[in-house]
Amino acid sequence: ETGVTQSPTHLIKTRGQQVTLRCSSQSGHNTVSWYQQALGQGPQFIFQYYREEENGRGNFPPRFSGLQFPNYSSELNVNALELDDSALYLCASRRGGGSSYNEQFFGPGTRLTVL
Amino acid sequence: TQLLEQSPQFLSIQEGENLTVYCNSSSVFSSLQWYRQEPGEGPVLLVTVVTGGEVKKLKRLTFQFGDARKDSSLHITAAQPGDTGLYLCAGLTGNQFYFGTGTSLTVIP
Numbered sequence: 001e002t003g004v005t006q007s008p009t010h011l012i013k014t015r016g017q018q019v020t021l022r023c024s025s026q027s028g029h030n031t032v033s034w035y036q037q038a039l040g041q042g043p044q045f046i047f048q049y050y051r052e053e054e055n056g057r058g059n060f061p062p063r064f065s066g067l068q069f070p071n072y073s074s075e076l077n078v079n080a081l082e083l084d085d086s087a088l089y090l091c092a093s094r095r096g097g098g099s100s101y102n103e104q105f106f107g108p109g110t111r112l113t114v115l
Numbered sequence: 116t117q118l119l120e121q122s123p124q125f126l127s128i129q130e131g132e133n134l135t136v137y138c139n140s141s142s143v144f145s146s147l148q149w150y151r152q153e154p155g156e157g158p159v160l161l162v163t164v165v166t167g168g169e170v171k172k173l174k175r176l177t178f179q180f181g182d183a184r185k186d187s188s189l190h191i192t193a194a195q196p197g198d199t200g201l202y203l204c205a206g207l208t209g210n211q212f213y214f215g216t217g218t219s220l221t222v223i224p
Contacts, residue, residue, distance in 0.1 A: 004157075033211075042217045045214075050210075108157045109157045111155065
């Protein structure tokens with residue numbers, strides 16, 4: 001069983017640019033969530049996709065957008081990058097998308113640096 | 116907005132000591148998970164608790180879910196340097212997980 005993978009591992013961009021981060025979910029998982037984590041802090045929920053539709057969103061501006069594909073892999077897009085967007089971006093996958101209990105598993109993350 | 120507050124935020128102890136990390140909220144969660152994260156890596160799931168009052172043991176780690184499903188604790192017995200890391204709790208409410216503020220643990224040999 002393949003775990004959650006993310007690419008790239010590291011990325012350096014300049015202010016105003018756009019970035020796309022990618023995530024492959026664990027086999028059998030149809031729900032993908034994206035998180036932003038600043039150094040030494042807990043992850044902040046960005047949004048979640050279930051069967052190719054967004055079904056939850058945290059307190060992030062519209063320039064943070066995403067997609068989920070039929071194979072349940074996902075992309076996180078950030079437009080007009082700001083310095084404060086520098087962080088570790090984490091993807092997590094799990095089964096189900098409703099309110100039922102299930103466990104989520106994380107990828108290794110993408111470290112984004114905005115200069 | 117952090118629904119879950121963890122305490123302490125930082126903890127530095129000697130090898131062999133015991134410690135407890137707390138995860139508190141005013142919200143009710145249908146389940147709660149604990150993770151350990153090392154620098155530059157994603158969080159690794161340690162345990163999931165579902166029932167109020169539930170206690171789970173994982174070797175030297177003991178996890179408890181509060182009776183009202185609003186809080187949780189993680190107790191580590193005889194800490195070892197390999198326990199060093201950032202410990203995170205995450206509660207599930209609705210269909211979303213909300214993370215705690217994190218506890219950075221350092222175990223000194």
